[in-house]
Amino acid sequence: MAATAPNDLSNWWMPFSDNRYFKANPRLLAAAKDMHYTTADGRRVLDGTAGLWCVNAGHGREPIVRAIQEQAATLDFAPTFQLGHPLAFQLAARVAGIMPDGLDRVFFTNSGSESVDTALKIALAYWRARGQGQRTRLIGRERGYHGVGFGGISVGGIVTNRRAFGPGLTGVDHLPHTHDPARNAFSRGQPAHGADLADRLEAIIALHGADTIAAVIVEPLAGSTGVLVPPVGYLERLRAITAHHGILLIFDEVISGCGRLGAATAAERFGVTPDLICLAKGLTNAAVPMGAVAVSRHVHDAIVDAPGDAPGIELFHGYTYSAHALACAAGIATLDLYASEGLFARARGLEDVWADALHGLKGLPHVIDIRNFGLVAGIELSPRPDAPGARGQDIFRSMFDAGLLIRVTGDIIALSPPLIISTDQIGEMVDRLAQGLRQLA
Ligand code: PMP
Numbered sequence: 001m002a003a004t005a006p007n008d009l010s011n012w013w014m015p016f017s018d019n020r021y022f023k024a025n026p027r028l029l030a031a032a033k034d035m036h037y038t039t040a041d042g043r044r045v046l047d048g049t050a051g052l053w054c055v056n057a058g059h060g061r062e063p064i065v066r067a068i069q070e071q072a073a074t075l076d077f078a079p080t081f082q083l084g085h086p087l088a089f090q091l092a093a094r095v096a097g098i099m100p101d102g103l104d105r106v107f108f109t110n111s112g113s114e115s116v117d118t119a120l121k122i123a124l125a126y127w128r129a130r131g132q133g134q135r136t137r138l139i140g141r142e143r144g145y146h147g148v149g150f151g152g153i154s155v156g157g158i159v160t161n162r163r164a165f166g167p168g169l170t171g172v173d174h175l176p177h178t179h180d181p182a183r184n185a186f187s188r189g190q191p192a193h194g195a196d197l198a199d200r201l202e203a204i205i206a207l208h209g210a211d212t213i214a215a216v217i218v219e220p221l222a223g224s225t226g227v228l229v230p231p232v233g234y235l236e237r238l239r240a241i242t243a244h245h246g247i248l249l250i251f252d253e254v255i256s257g258c259g260r261l262g263a264a265t266a267a268e269r270f271g272v273t274p275d276l277i278c279l280a281k282g283l284t285n286a287a288v289p290m291g292a293v294a295v296s297r298h299v300h301d302a303i304v305d306a307p308g309d310a311p312g313i314e315l316f317h318g319y320t321y322s323a324h325a326l327a328c329a330a331g332i333a334t335l336d337l338y339a340s341e342g343l344f345a346r347a348r349g350l351e352d353v354w355a356d357a358l359h360g361l362k363g364l365p366h367v368i369d370i371r372n373f374g375l376v377a378g379i380e381l382s383p384r385p386d387a388p389g390a391r392g393q394d395i396f397r398s399m400f401d402a403g404l405l406i407r408v409t410g411d412i413i414a415l416s417p418p419l420i421i422s423t424d425q426i427g428e429m430v431d432r433l434a435q436g437l438r439q440l441a
Pocket of ligand 1: 110111112113114116145146147148219223224252253254255280281
């Protein structure tokens, strides 16, 4: 099918975009297969970001396409309030099978934002069910990205995502972020310094009292704010402190889950088990929108076994499209593909090649930090003093025009290719980036 450019760009209000700039300079994607996009004008673009950190098995994978098509022809939609359908149970079991032990109750959503808000609501409902409804405070972290729902922007730590939208949730505190370039620049893998930053949680607890706090939510590895890898020992300390005070710990693994870090979850990779895990993105290889929250059994049972607010329903929460049949079909086919191709182990196996290639960019103009873990990396550029973020935009656009899709946050480049990337393609990606960085100078 010939790709054609749309002739009217005026109606679509694009998310997280400079709409007027885009309409004057459209960059359009028309097709995708495996490691590449094809633009509307027929150019191939190497996908250095797995779409938006989500197409972990690569684009247009046949078994996923087929599963969606077959499901659409069999059962397109089934309500899941008070009714079930086979694929929902199957996918829930499959998800539980790759979660840490005990996190085997699975609530389906349609996005990362919904997973976060669902997890926060479950945490609050849990305490109420246990007769401790005064535990309502939530603790997030600076530079945390937890989607764009009111819960997510409240516990999130990105002021621009919050500023225009009023006060958000009350009773929210934030831990300090873990980015410390003075001590950790150019770390390979986990940075050595910063585990002590978790101790700030003790100060927040001392200020408010543990019996007012419902949950702490963090991305184990912060993705969207520039790939901040947790310092050695940091997550362990968060877990120890939350466990000591009986506070729930939520890992937002919307990016770090489904193989990105060389294991099913960051929890597995770092050996730290939270009480709830938020998933989305890679769960369906992004072929159909879907998210999920994996919940530990004791949290689930406390809510389900408690006398409810009304007969017949334990948790007054859910979405029309929770466990959507097409998404379930895509999810099962995706998890099958991850398993049959061993993609999580593949990501782990490529980690050293990846790190070697990326750290070879040290010394290029403007590069002030490089960090990596699993198959993700952040390359931080010095901001232009007169225009922070401009360098990031310049490199994003020039790389796209040169045939490489990267992602930028301010002046930080984020890379997170599909887990099927070859070592040659890693080399190609880094060579192009090097060229782009030199031209930027
Ligand atoms: N949490 C994290 C950690 C994310 O990275 C994202 C998306 N980048 C979200 C939540 C929100 O996901 P969505 O855009 O699907 O709502």
